[in-house]
Amino acid sequence: MAATIRDIKKRTGLSLATISKYLNGGNVLPENRILIEEAINELHYEVNELARGLVTHKTKTIGVLVYDIQCLFVGSMLHYLGMELHKKGYGMLICDSCNDEKLQKENLQFLLSRKVDGILVFAVGMHGKFLHAAKKANVPVVLVDRSFQDEEYDCVEVDNRTAIYRATNKLIENHHKKIAVIASNIEYTGRERVKGYSDAMNQAGLEIPKEYCKLGRHSFEHGYRGMKELLELEDRPTGVILGNYNTMLGGIMALNESGLSCPQDVSLIGVDNLPMTQVLRPKLWLIVQPMETMCEKAVAMLLERVNGEQNGMPVKISFSTSVREGDSIRDLG
Amino acid sequence: MAATIRDIKKRTGLSLATISKYLNGGNVLPENRILIEEAINELHYEVNELARGLVTHKTKTIGVLVYDIQCLFVGSMLHYLGMELHKKGYGMLICDSCNDEKLQKENLQFLLSRKVDGILVFAVGMHGKFLHAAKKANVPVVLVDRSFQDEEYDCVEVDNRTAIYRATNKLIENHHKKIAVIASNIEYTGRERVKGYSDAMNQAGLEIPKEYCKLGRHSFEHGYRGMKELLELEDRPTGVILGNYNTMLGGIMALNESGLSCPQDVSLIGVDNLPMTQVLRPKLWLIVQPMETMCEKAVAMLLERVNGEQNGMPVKISFSTSVREGDSIRDLG
Structure with a gap:
């Protein structure tokens, strides 16, 4: 009994x-x-x-909407978010949007029907309209990693534009002129990163041939195909920026298969110091996001809203990225 | 209003x-x-x-305990489980055990306090004692992928021993004699796979040098180090079995870096046809688990228990694996 x-x-x-x-x-x-x-x-x-x-009127449960639960970056972020929420006595109700905006909207309804106390959102696309239902239901929302073009919510991200601006400049400092980028252009973060690349190239007076911009989905496949195409170009780039972790692994796999090597033939700089990065040779130059800190902050912001300690206008927090030095950039000077 | x-x-x-x-x-x-x-x-x-x-007395919420939310196999299984539960109107409350049995036990308590209707378990280790609390609370449990050495629960898995027995025989049929394995030995599934390897080798009268068995954690790093060590052996194997997906990717990365190539120098057979496998060259021979079917079955079994349609003794369902042909095995005959 x-x-x-x-x-x-x-x-x-x-x-x-x-x-x-x-x-x-x-x-x-x-x-x-x-x-x-x-x-x-x-x-x-x-x-x-x-x-x-x-x-x-509290369930001690936080809803988490993720664009793709199979994405490696998302997996690591869920790991940190889960640990932080666990510490505070909260559980995670996770819904996978499978990169589909319609499913994302359904998932939101589902989370609201479960009376979650708040929602963390890794958004599929650039538009925030689907979150109006959460606003109406008075359920606080914090965006993680990706913000919107058209709506403002509390958001924790990194300064993506500056991050890739810095990555591009690292190649320029090493006397590269033919610099390509492989990135995502289907969501806000990817687009900001591409802008950082353009900013740096324009500022240095360098040309951006159309075939040097490989834009597509945030995926391993996109990185693999993009790198393959770049390496087959008659006038191939001497340096390539790999705009996210999945794309980076795909790009490296394509380079490994090509018979060319890094940094002798192609210099590389990538994003995110996740488990697989640590065993790659040559050691990659990397733009590193403070993933654990971002997750702690996202949880803190959300719980302040949940507990009514914060009622002000939406706030966007952009952490700076750091640069991890490696051996993957050759000085052409 | x-x-x-x-x-x-x-x-x-x-x-x-x-x-x-x-x-x-x-x-x-x-x-x-x-x-x-x-x-x-x-x-x-x-x-x-x-x-x-x-x-x-139903929350329409299923708890999911995973050994490591950053594991690629787990990410894909969560994707399929989530879609199946979504179809049936259930949400997933996911807890990450971070490969830690103590945390796994705490997570179980957490799920029970949330009155989840049932629990899907990707277990950390080989012992099921921590699940007694769920039994006591009358909350049904279905194990996925890994069963226990000491306790019986409903379980959905593949016949892991036969799967790797078959993989080993594929190399033997192609006249390989020096066959190594890189696998996990910290949980039930990994151990069964190693047994399948031993069975096939013994049956063919082939020797298993101690240094050909690379046993350790279920991780990318283990695959990377294991392959590196195998390739540095004076008497290196002609064929290697990569016992799980993470280990396989690590092993391939090490091979790519070694200057040796597949299948000219080393033949390979791996496990699981997940996204990254599809862009690898040469096309890998793979043991394929029916992941989507396993997830559908696990959800169906659990919901039958939840709805009281099934009250019998625990049942273990072992699906067979299939073999995907590739170009990664050289015939030495």
Whole structure:
């Protein structure tokens, strides 16, 4: 027979009101807190979070909408978000949008019907209209990694434009003139990165041949095909910027197969220091996002909204990226 | 002001009992169902799944315990499980055990406190004792991919021993004698696979030098280091079995860096036809698990238990694997 709140009353001698207040996260006197926690442990009392949710109007569950649960970057971010939410006593209800905006909208409805306390969004595309339903339901939202072109929400990202501007300049400093980019152009982050590339090239007075811009989906396949095409060009680039982690792995695989080598034939700079990067040779130059910090911040921002500690206008937080030095850039000077 | 069940009553002229029965998933007359659904749409009535959960004792939420959310195989399985659960109106509450048995146990408690209807488990290790708490709470469990050495639960997996027995024989048929394996030995599935390798080698009367068995964690790094060590052996193997997807990618990366090539210098056979496999050259021989079917079956088994349609003893379902032909095995005959 499972222990009830009345058993805790009997054991502690405290009122049901006090015990109930404790169970619902309210403040009780420290000595009462100790008594209650001892009783909970001894009696193996288990809180019914569901029943608690109806009383507190909180489910202690955060919805997470991801554009693609198979993406390596997303997997790592979920790892950090999960650890941070776990620390705070929250669970993650994860929905995979499979890179499909229609499914993303359905998933949002699903999360709202589950009365999640807040939602973290890795958005599929550039438009935020689908989130109006969350606004209407008063459920706070924090965007992670990708913001929108048309709507403002709390958002945690990196300064993507500056990041790739810096990557491009690293190649320019090493006297490269023929620089190509392989990146995503279907969402905000990818587009910002391409702008950073153009900014740096224009500023240095370098030409951008159309065939040096390989734009497409955020995927391994896009990186593989893009690199293959670049290496087959008659006037092939001496340096290539690999605009995201999946694309980077695909690009390296294509280079490995080509018989050409890095940095002798092609110099490379990529994004994100994830597990596979650490065993690649030559050691890659990388733009590194502070993934763990981004996740901590996203959770903190969301919980402030959930707990009503923050009611102001949306805030966008752009972390800076750092550069990890490697051996993948050849100095042509 | 949000619509209530009373607004639906007013609009449809039906009794609260009928409407409530519909909302809780009960059978109502088809004409009443149509009336209610029209009213729900017109009034933008949103079901409070939380309140419904307290009435029906169902949360329509399935807990998923994964050993490592960053693992590529796990990411793909979550993709298929998520789609299948979504179809049936269930959400996934995912907890990442970070390959840590202590965290896995805590995560289970967390899922139980959320009153999930059932739990899918990708187990960290070989022991099932931590699941006793789920049994006690009467929450059904289905293991996916990895079963236990010491306890029986419903389980969906592939016949791992036969799968790698078959992979090994594929190399033997092509007149290989010096065959190595890189695999995981920290969980049940990995160990079964190694047994399949030993079975085939013993049956063919082939020797297994100790240095040909690279056993360790289920990781990219293990594959990378294992392959590097194999290729540096004075008497290096002519064929290598790559025992899981992460290990396979690491092994291929090491081979690419070595200057040796496949299948001229080393023949390869791997496991799992996931996205990255499709762009690798030479085309790999692969043991293929029916991942989508496994996920459908796991969800079906779990929901049968959840809905009380199945109360029998635990059942283990082992799907057979298939072999995808490739160009990565050289005939030495």
